[in-house]
Amino acid sequence: MTYFVSDLHGEYELFCSLLDKINFSDDDTMYICGDILEKGDSSLKLLKLISSKKNFKCVLGNHDENFLKYYRAIMEKSPTDFDIVLSSLREFFFEDKELLTWDMVDFLEFLPLYIETEDFICVHAGIPIDGNGYLKNLDKVSKEEFLFDRWFKDSDVMHKSKKCVFYGHTVTDNGKIIAYKRPNTKGDNIKDFYKIHLDTGAWQNGILGCFCLEKCECVYINKNQAK
Ligand SMILES: [Mn+2]
Numbered sequence: 001m002t003y004f005v006s007d008l009h010g011e012y013e014l015f016c017s018l019l020d021k022i023n024f025s026d027d028d029t030m031y032i033c034g035d036i037l038e039k040g041d042s043s044l045k046l047l048k049l050i051s052s053k054k055n056f057k058c059v060l061g062n063h064d065e066n067f068l069k070y071y072r073a074i075m076e077k078s079p080t081d082f083d084i085v086l087s088s089l090r091e092f093f094f095e096d097k098e099l100l101t102w103d104m105v106d107f108l109e110f111l112p113l114y115i116e117t118e119d120f121i122c123v124h125a126g127i128p129i130d131g132n133g134y135l136k137n138l139d140k141v142s143k144e145e146f147l148f149d150r151w152f153k154d155s156d157v158m159h160k161s162k163k164c165v166f167y168g169h170t171v172t173d174n175g176k177i178i179a180y181k182r183p184n185t186k187g188d189n190i191k192d193f194y195k196i197h198l199d200t201g202a203w204q205n206g207i208l209g210c211f212c213l214e215k216c217e218c219v220y221i222n223k224n225q226a227k
Contacts, residue, residue, distance in 0.1 A: 002213035004122070006033035006168025006198040009063065010040025012049070014208045018221045022210065026055060030210075031115065033168045034061025034124030034147075039203040044099040051107035060111040061124040061169070062147040067092055068108060113146040114138055116163070119190045120213075125169035126152025127159075135161040155180070158194045166211070168199035175200050175207040177218045188216050 003022065008015050024030065036050055036058065037043040050056045060068075074088045082102070089105060090097040115122040116138060126149030128136040151157060153170050158180065172178050178197040185192035190213050202208040206223030 001028045001215075002031070003028065003210045004031045004033065004166045004196065004198055004213070005208065005210045006124070006166070007035040007061070007171075007200075007202060008032065008040075008046055008208070009035055009038060009203040010043035010046055011202040011208065012040070012042035012045040014202055014206070014221060014223055015046060015049075018208050018210060018219070021221055022212070022219055026053075029055045029057060031122050031166065032056060032058040033122050033166055033198055034059045034111075035063045035168065036061070037067055038063040041095050044093055044096040044104070047104050047107070048099055051104050057115055057122075058111055059115055059122050059124055060108075060113055060147070064108055064111060065143075065147055071105065071109070113141075113143060120164045120166060122166045124167065125149040126167055127165060128152070129157065129159050133158075133160040135159050135163070135165070152195070153197055162191070164190050164193040165195040166198060167195065168197070170197075171199050171201035171204055172197055175205045176220075177209045177211055179211065179216075179218075190216065192216070 032050065036046055050058060070092050071089060074085055078084055086100065086102065090100050093100065121127070123146050125147055127141060128145055130136050150170060152167065177200060180194040181187045182192055182194055196211055198211065200207045200209040207220060209218050209220040211218050
């Protein structure tokens with residue numbers, strides 16, 4: 001199965017509970033639409049898990065970019081002693097500092113701004129729409145637009161492009177995933193959707209939802225019900 005989540009924000013336990021609930025296995029794929037880090041208290045445990053498995057496919061979020069900005073600033077100051085750099089990088093986190101390895105730093109550094117397949121596109125915040133109503137050519141979209149867009153999420157913003165766009169960044173009003181269906185479709189195929197807004201507010205609401213591509217259904221876990 002193929003699943004999509006976003007904005008995990010250090011909520012390691014909640015994410016693990018969701019993986020349990022869907023019986024996530026090595027045969028499944030989980031797309032993560034950015035913002036693994038910050039807010040919650042287990043960012044590094046989460047990053048370690050996500051960076052360790054090939055079937056987690058992740059794009060960069062603005063909070064992940066915050067870490068990279070910090071990293072670049074440190075590298076400019078003292079780029080030669082990598083032990084010192086790593087211990088400085090650990091100061092970005094307030095828990096589990098010693099978990100951070102260079103492999104995890106590299107994983108963050110090479111996260112893409114988008115993932116595109118035949119049927120869908122994953123981004124963190126949104127994609128601008130051109131004057132004709134189509135998604136802007138992804139090569140022409142700026143990093144700021146991918147990471148900070150607050151317009152694409154709106155319920156009256158649709159596009160004429162064929163692919164479904166998965167995104168997060170802004171918490172939905174009711175803590176539910178919002179799937180925007182194209183008119184006169186059944187909603188049982190990914191092609192039936194314009195866009196799917198994934199940010200259920202894992203950190204704010206204690207609710208984490210994922211969308212299953214094959215079933216076109218959502219599964220939720222609530223912090224109060226999680227073990
Ligand atoms: Mn964000």
